[in-house]
Amino acid sequence: MYINFLLAGLAWAAINVNSLPMILEMSDSKNIGKYTGLYFTFALLAQIIPPILSGILFDYLGYKILFPYVTFFAFLAFITMSQVKHGDSLPASKE
Numbered sequence: 255m256y257i258n259f260l261l262a263g264l265a266w267a268a269i270n271v272n273s274l275p276m277i278l279e280m281s282d283s284k285n286i287g288k289y290t291g292l293y294f295t296f297a298l299l300a301q302i303i304p305p306i307l308s309g310i311l312f313d314y315l316g317y318k319i320l321f322p323y324v325t326f327f328a329f330l331a332f333i334t335m336s337q338v339k340h341g342d343s344l345p346a347s348k349e
Contacts, residue, residue: 273297 273293281289304327311319 274290277289277293278286308320308323311323
């Protein structure tokens with residue numbers, strides 16, 4: 255179990271390290287503050303809302319709802335990320 259937590263932590267660190275530079279690269283100088291604020295707002299909301307929502311669901315429905323709950327939000331994240339059209343790495347030009 256410790257190895258799973260270690261791997262998940264390393265993966266999450268890799269995502270966090272690369273998110274802000276990607277936002278800065280995609281925005282122009284006039285909108286850096288706006289896009290950075292939006293990124294951090296939604297990133298922190300994603301850490302605040304799920305524990306509250308899952309606590310309410312677990313109180314009323316029990317822990318049997320855990321797997322469908324996680325599956326639904328993983329699918330929702332997949333759909334959301336499949337719509338991202340910017341931030342892709344560009345292939346290096348051949349010289």
